[in-house]
Amino acid sequence: MTTVAERTQRLAESWEEAPGLASWFKTVDHKKIGRRYIWTASVFFAAAGFEALALRTQLARPDQTLIGPGAYNQLFTMHGTTMIFLFATPMLFGFGNYFVPLMLGARDMAFPRLNAFGYWVFLFAGLLMNASFLFGQAPNGGWFNYVPLTGPEYTPEVNIGFYTVGLLFLGISTTAGAINFIVTTFKLRAPGMSLNRIPLFVWAVLATAFAVVFALPALNADNAMLLLDRKFGFHFFDPAAGGDPVLWQHLFWLFGHPDVYIIVLPALGIVSAIVPVFSRRPMVGYFWLVLANVATAVISFGVWVHHMFAVGLPQLSMSFFSAASLLITIPGGIQIFAWVATMLRGRVVLATPMLFVVGFLISFVAGGLTGVMFGVVPFDQQITDSYFVVAHFHYVLFGGAVFPILAAVYYWMPKITGRLLDERLGKLSFWLIFGGFNLLFFPMHVSGLLGMPRRVYTFLPGLGWEGWNLASSIGAYVVAAGFLATLGNLLWSLRRGRPAGDDPWGGDSLEWATSSPPPPYNFAAVPVVHSAYPLWEDRFRERLDTAQGSPGRQLAGDHEVLRTSELDAEPERAIEMPEETVVPLVVALGFLVAFGGLLAGWYLVAALGVPVVLAGLAAWAWPRREEVAR
């Protein structure tokens, strides 16, 4: 008989990755990878934030010449592209990576090496796209990159190449991540966690992952066609040769509108994780929220044409997409009222995470209401592409995603670092960001209603736009100060923060059942759950503690996870997880060479990447000695 301590020791040894630099390149631990996603996305967020500050500085006064049109167009393009592709989704994937396995009671993601590979590709694609600044040739076609402006005739320079090749490369990472979330959610849940007990954050990530899998092919096809047009003389989008520039728009928005929900849904999932904990009660309408998640993901594929109401499409088709665009606000409304009902029927604790959630509620409702307006065709035709739409989508994306992400930072960072952030500095940061955000974006509604179009590098005096623009620019700096406060708070907490303990907030989901930060194996014993709020079950911790050391609950092979059934999470069998390896990095590097060569037009170099990728994949799939023996 081995003691509990010995068994736990063995578990630790089997999951611990060797220390040192080599291990840094080889890790497959979902927590390390999740942390990397979060930090890398934060760096891209800072870059895109500085770009925004530059834009707002240029627009503080009319007729300024701080930034010329060429630089301005690159900056606003990279601001949008970076925020959407390199910050929002990777940041939420980062939290997903860290917390989905923990919330499911699993020891890792289903495919740890694919997970590592996804991170490396994301990192390389992000660096590749931003390397364009070194050449002064950053993408300059706007984040939706309309042809023919971005085609070979009007932008022959390499700027757009960084966009098309970068996004095709990045798409590999996003798709791999999404598949991993889907399989993890369906196969690695703690016994007893049937579909109707999955934490709402995980439901949101699951719905998002499905949306990614179905939406990205449209963007990839678009970018592949543009690449062929630009590099190899094809004419998909060239009207002179029978191509059609409107095709780009259809494909782009067939991806682009679902992408709004790909960003917002997991953020709403964060809200659904935080609201019950800080209302001290289970969520009102769990079922409604799940339904709303799934409905949003499905309907989001039927609304793309509302980005194209000014293109001159037939009235009948616009009527259809108008109806769908209005319809999709209903699941949004369901979620809003579910959170509000939970808060009303509970007892709100207004700690910093909840404060950011309240900021989110107010901003997201405002952004949702202006969103309804854009579902009404004539209003959209009048106001689209004005500053009003800039205000609208920042209320949706900053209000709907950045506030929840900040809430997640204050809520979950203590789990990741083991230390609490400072509440007073957190609240100061909230008020700076919330106040600055409204000073920054609310006036844009007005400048839009006064006729100011978006994406202009300067404007004339005397049109009534000066004051509103100045207010926006001041607001941008206030927001920046608020982020500095949170950054300072984080750095301070790493050294000085109060120890968080396992469960600083009295949480309901499984991530709070383990230590902060969690051990490499997450849970010594596989947790068994009986509700959607396992930690609020009677004597849950005692039951988990007693299970420690029991061979069935620890899994005999140590480096194993428990596979369970899709619907009811009945235990099926333990499966062995792969060890750390450098292979995902090698494959990602091979892809980097291939895509980099394609971008530069060095096709021989690009071809060199292919054998590296193939060799890496072969090594990846090579069965291990024990597997062969079995």
Place this chain on the structure above:
Amino acid sequence: MSRRHPRRPPAGRWRWAVLVAGGGLAAQLGGCGRTSPSPLDPHGPGAERVAGLWWLLFWISAVVFVVVSLLVAAALVRRRGDRDTLVRRGGGELLIVVGGVVVPAIVLTAVYVVGLRDLRALTVPRGTDLTVEVIGHDWWWEVRYPREGIVSANEIHVPVGRPVRLVLTSKDVIHSFWVPQLTVKTDLIPGHTNTTWIQASSPGAYRGQCAEYCGLQHAKMAILVVAEPPDAWAGWLAAERRPAAAATDPTAARGRLALERNSCAACHTVRGTAATGTVGPDLTHFGGRRTIGAGALPNTRGNLGGWIVNSQTVKPGNKMPPQPLTPEELQDLLAYLESLN
């Protein structure tokens, strides 16, 4: 963990923000902003309809926003117990059904119907017999009256009270025609021909600006719609149909020669002269236009001189290169261009 959290309802702070924002908004949109090309200061039936639609949507949104904010505020100001015990009461789903499903379904259906009605109202009225073609270029607007045989740029003259059909296309990339005080925007797409219409209900010059990002100088691609009483418009039309005015005084005559001999003629047309270029705007009646460079500058002698010598300082990247003219040539040219009424 047991630290008490301040029980301050944030409503007091918000009230100020709402008052300031609301006051500013009302002041701007309600009259102080007369100089703005605002869709909420409509001067035509199309824009008027959409302005009405906006106010409907605005008030619905305002009510919803206030109701949700009050519910959130109510949740925040309620007495809070200690955070260590859980609340075990049920209920609250009714709020989801009513607030999240029933009410939105009713309101959205109504909004949808109103939207469809307004969409239909924006179709080109029957019997519209005046047609203007607008062709987008990087970064200016070519304006043609096909039946009247007029070619102009960056300015559309229309008679007050009469619907005008606009036929829109583009020579290069996608642009968007947006004169907010008259009607909704419509894109100009290469390979496509779009149709919209405008009608001005009162005389005036209505500013518009390209609304689809079209590259380097998207910011400086403005257009003016000048609405005149029918008589004045007819006069303008008659003048515009004639070829360029003959250069009467000797300075202007020398200016005409300078225009024909220098690179100007390679890109610009002045009907009745040897200048027949088609790259840039037609200048036959340039003297009567109000702006230079698609709204980049007011059309004054000083501005025009600066523009000709080096327009790149005003509108970097536009297709007109700096003109190496002697000071005398420049003065002659300015005199000639000003005489082109």
